[in-house]
Amino acid sequence: MYVAVKGGERAIDNAHAWLAEERRGDAAVPELAVAQIREQMTLAVNRVMAEGSLYDPDLAALAIKQARGDLIEAIFLIRAYRTTLPRLGASEPVETGAMRCDRRISATFKDVPGGQVLGPTFDYTHRLLDFALAAEGEVPEAATAAPDPAPKPRITGLLDRDGLIETEPASDETPPDLTREPLGFPAGRALRLQALTRSDEGFALGMAYSTQRGYGRNHPFVGELRLGRVGVEVEIPELGFAVEIAEIELTECETVNQFAGSKTEPPQFTRGYGLVFGQSERKAISMALVDRALRWEDLGEDFTGAPAQDAEFVISHGDNIQASGFLEHIKLPHYVDFQSELELVRRIRAEAAASAAEREAAE
Amino acid sequence: MDVQALSGGFADTPREAAQAFRAALTAMARPGRIEDVAGARPPAPLSVAAGTLLLVLADPATPVHLAGPLDRPEIRDWLRFHTGAPLSDRAGAVFAVGRWADLLPLDAYSLGTPDYPDRSATLIVEMDALDATGARLTGPGIETSHGLSLPEISAFRANRARFPLGLDFFFTAGVRLAALPRSTHVEAV
Amino acid sequence: MTQAEIRGEAPGADYTFAYLDEQTKRMIRRALLKALAVPGYQVPFASREMPMPYGWGTGGVQVSAAVLTPEDTLKVIDQGADDTTNAVSIRKFFQKTAGIAVTEHTGEATVIQTRHRIPEAPLTEGQILVYQVPIPEPLRFLEPRETETRRMHALEEYGLMHVKLYEDIARHGEIATAYAYPVKIEGRYVMDPSPIPKFDNPKLRMAAIQLFGAGREQRIYALPPYTEVVSLDFEDHPFVPGKAEGACALCGSETSYLDEVIVDDRGGRMFVCSDTDYCAGRRAAGYRGEMAAEEGGA
Numbered sequence: 001m002y003v004a005v006k007g008g009e010r011a012i013d014n015a016h017a018w019l020a021e022e023r024r025g026d027a028a029v030p031e032l033a034v035a036q037i038r039e040q041m042t043l044a045v046n047r048v049m050a051e052g053s054l055y056d057p058d059l060a061a062l063a064i065k066q067a068r069g070d071l072i073e074a075i076f077l078i079r080a081y082r083t084t085l086p087r088l089g090a091s092e093p094v095e096t097g098a099m100r101c102d103r104r105i106s107a108t109f110k111d112v113p114g115g116q117v118l119g120p121t122f123d124y125t126h127r128l129l130d131f132a133l134a135a136e137g138e139v140p141e142a143a144t145a146a147p148d149p150a151p152k153p154r155i156t157g158l159l160d161r162d163g164l165i166e167t168e169p170a171s172d173e174t175p176p177d178l179t180r181e182p183l184g185f186p187a188g189r190a191l192r193l194q195a196l197t198r199s200d201e202g203f204a205l206g207m208a209y210s211t212q213r214g215y216g217r218n219h220p221f222v223g224e225l226r227l228g229r230v231g232v233e234v235e236i237p238e239l240g241f242a243v244e245i246a247e248i249e250l251t252e253c254e255t256v257n258q259f260a261g262s263k264t265e266p267p268q269f270t271r272g273y274g275l276v277f278g279q280s281e282r283k284a285i286s287m288a289l290v291d292r293a294l295r296w297e298d299l300g301e302d303f304t305g306a307p308a309q310d311a312e313f314v315i316s317h318g319d320n321i322q323a324s325g326f327l328e329h330i331k332l333p334h335y336v337d338f339q340s341e342l343e344l345v346r347r348i349r350a351e352a353a354a355s356a357a358e359r360e361a362a363e
Numbered sequence: 364m365d366v367q368a369l370s371g372g373f374a375d376t377p378r379e380a381a382q383a384f385r386a387a388l389t390a391m392a393r394p395g396r397i398e399d400v401a402g403a404r405p406p407a408p409l410s411v412a413a414g415t416l417l418l419v420l421a422d423p424a425t426p427v428h429l430a431g432p433l434d435r436p437e438i439r440d441w442l443r444f445h446t447g448a449p450l451s452d453r454a455g456a457v458f459a460v461g462r463w464a465d466l467l468p469l470d471a472y473s474l475g476t477p478d479y480p481d482r483s484a485t486l487i488v489e490m491d492a493l494d495a496t497g498a499r500l501t502g503p504g505i506e507t508s509h510g511l512s513l514p515e516i517s518a519f520r521a522n523r524a525r526f527p528l529g530l531d532f533f534f535t536a537g538v539r540l541a542a543l544p545r546s547t548h549v550e551a552v
Numbered sequence: 553m554t555q556a557e558i559r560g561e562a563p564g565a566d567y568t569f570a571y572l573d574e575q576t577k578r579m580i581r582r583a584l585l586k587a588l589a590v591p592g593y594q595v596p597f598a599s600r601e602m603p604m605p606y607g608w609g610t611g612g613v614q615v616s617a618a619v620l621t622p623e624d625t626l627k628v629i630d631q632g633a634d635d636t637t638n639a640v641s642i643r644k645f646f647q648k649t650a651g652i653a654v655t656e657h658t659g660e661a662t663v664i665q666t667r668h669r670i671p672e673a674p675l676t677e678g679q680i681l682v683y684q685v686p687i688p689e690p691l692r693f694l695e696p697r698e699t700e701t702r703r704m705h706a707l708e709e710y711g712l713m714h715v716k717l718y719e720d721i722a723r724h725g726e727i728a729t730a731y732a733y734p735v736k737i738e739g740r741y742v743m744d745p746s747p748i749p750k751f752d753n754p755k756l757r758m759a760a761i762q763l764f765g766a767g768r769e770q771r772i773y774a775l776p777p778y779t780e781v782v783s784l785d786f787e788d789h790p791f792v793p794g795k796a797e798g799a800c801a802l803c804g805s806e807t808s809y810l811d812e813v814i815v816d817d818r819g820g821r822m823f824v825c826s827d828t829d830y831c832a833g834r835r836a837a838g839y840r841g842e843m844a845a846e847e848g849g850a
Contacts, residue, residue: 182596329607340730340749377569477706481586504776544589
């Protein structure tokens with residue numbers, strides 16, 4: 001006698017209870033507070049905000065806790081929450097030129113107006129495990145200095161003044177929003193940049209790296225990388241002017257790339273652009289390289305078949321929530337389809353065996 | 364904006380809109396079938412059915428063309444307050460509403476493109492009455508054939524001839540509505 | 553001010569009816585009407601991020617959420633079964649967010665959301681069948697580029713599909729597609745019926761409204777009742793809906809689609825109906841297969 005498997009509902013409830021227990025881990029170890037994640041796992045929080053497309057460090061920290069540290073799962077939680085939020089307005093464009101920089105470096109000039117600021121970076125740490133961190137202890141306070149009031153003009157702005165880099169015309173056009181309109185191709189640069197800033201960091205990194213290795217190479221220099229806080233302003237119609245409603249941390253990368261030009265047009269450097277929530281340097285640089293690779297058509301370059309040049313390929317595959325959902329859905333039962341293939345393969349094999357036997361008999 | 368503009372919407376939007384949409388969906392899936400809807404109390408002369416369709420379907424993303432005498436302040440205000448839909452000429456309209464003669468000519472509306480035939484206008488035609496007699500309809504959604512009191516024949520035949528491009532129609536009278544998608548073949552009886 | 557208040561809902565309501573906000577529902581509803589007006593054409597829609605993963609029915613769930621009314625009775629099946637975990641999960645989602653009645657009986661349901669099957673019992677005029685679709689583009693595995701496939705549909709250029717099917721015949725002696733078998737709608741659009749076994753293809757012309765939702769791929773398409781649906785084939789190789797030979801071990805049905813169940817490690821196997829409600833209905837009516845429990849048993 002056979003009874004089909006039942007009890008899907010109870011299995012799900014039990015799985016959820018078990019999952020909650022696993023998330024908590026050994027109850028003898030103190031539980032993580034959301035504030036601890038927010039303050040001490042900041043770069044994870046930043047990544048969740050960037051790819052979740054929602055600037056809220058507390059919610060991102062909560063999502064990381066709930067997701068047991070699985071950042072893609074945490075990004076998913078934030079995305080699903082974000083989509084339920086009402087849209088009460090749109091901000092003015094943020095002025096990254098007026099950023100209060102914690103870090104600001106240029107690879108194209110030895111020194112720049114406003115100065116190079118190394119800031120809180122892993123760059124020159126020796127990657128040696130610090131066993132002192134295993135013992136709980138306070139870190140010595142870092143040296144402080146008064147904020148440098150000198151303006152930090154954009155490096156690309158300096159090049160632009162001399163006509164050495166392509167001019168990026170200002171626009172007041174409302175950019176498209178791929179979370180509200182279905183994605184269509186060809187996709188303009190604003191839409192591509194939105195897709196890139198939300199894209200999976202690993203995917204963006206891989207794509208950018210491929211351009212460096214020759215798949216759509218575009219000779220990038222980091223013209224400037226800046227990290228810091230900018231004000232977010234919203235125009236209040238009743239007041240007739242914009243008020244600052246918040247301050248957010250951003251990483252911006254502007255690359256200066258191989259020049260374009262012709263007999264009639266003198267050569268000029270070109271641009272790649274990356275802008276990401278929080279301190280997300282790897283992502284911002286990757287984004288700028290991929291942005292530049294995707295601009296081949298606008299700049300009259302050849303399509304060499306490189307994946308990073310292919311906007312449909314990049315945009316369609318960079319979203320880790322789409323990708324991981326579809327990848328993992330193959331865990332779901334597919335036995336009906338498998339059964340239909342099983343029948344097909346059996347029949348074709350039987351027919352092949354029969355005709356082989358026929359041939360043999362005829363010989 | 365007078366008080367009338369602020370009233371006449373759904374009392375319980377999620378539920379009423381769901382019920383009215385089901386009627387619209389059924390009508391579009393079964394061309395010629397007449398459904399009843401309720402919920403909107405728009406300013407005259409807009410019918411309950413046409414007003415309800417607009418509440419269910421129109422919003423700031425869908426320019427609406429008010430044809431002929433419907434283009435009056437109290438209807439404009441009502442539409443803007445309840446849906447946020449911008450007003451539009453025929454060419455830019457996602458929805459157009461009015462009596463048949465006021466909606467013409469049909470070639471002024473967007474028919475969609477070969478790549479995106481869905482980007483075409485939907486016309487809401489206000490009628491004095493609706494019944495299952497008159498033109499003979501066949502095609503998707505219809506098992507054998509269905510009758511519907513259409514305002515004319517040839518315009519709908521010409522519309523069908525452009526398939527997959529074309530306009531889609533709702534017909535409204537009082538609380539009743541029926542639909543005629545571009546896929547339906549229309550013949551005079 | 554709570555979120556619910558900002559959205560204009562009654563205070564205390566955790567979710568708006570059927571989860572989606574009204575603006576999203578309007579956008580999906582408009583897409584559904586255009587999909588019905590151009591049967592088989594894939595309408596792009598701004599699919600929302602749902603609280604379940606892409607690939608797990610987000611398209612079907614959004615379509616169901618846009619068509620459900622408080623009076624509906626919902627049935628959810630995956631692989632034909634009401635009790636598979638993802639079907640249970642989606643049914644629970646709508647019970648929680650829409651407070652609607654649910655059923656496992658095909659005949660009692662007004663809206664049926666399905667993954668990979670069409671129920672065995674013929675659907676009726678009052679019903680809506682909502683399909684979860686992973687890859688809505690029937691040409692996708694022949695041409696990965698959306699820009700290209702869109703042009704092919706616009707120009708009704710389906711030669712590539714026929715070449716593929718013909719190559720199957722040359723290599724295997726028959727068309728080697730067992731599920732998601734492509735169909736042509738009213739002589740115009742080639743459509744993916746979602747990954748249903750080709751056994752179900754003949755049922756695609758039916759009395760109920762069929763709606764297809766692909767969340768990740770942002771597409772909605774539809775078949776109005778009685779729409780002409782032709783499975784692609786060749787005169788000398790006509791379409792044949794296939795299924796496992798044999799009868800259901802529980803209810804004895806010889807005409808329903810069967811799942812193969814491996815019962816031991818010595819090659820033993822049995823077949824049971826994939827449509828669990830259909831099978832239960834037959835058993836309730838007294839039909840017995842060879843491995844069914846006796847009357848009064850489990």
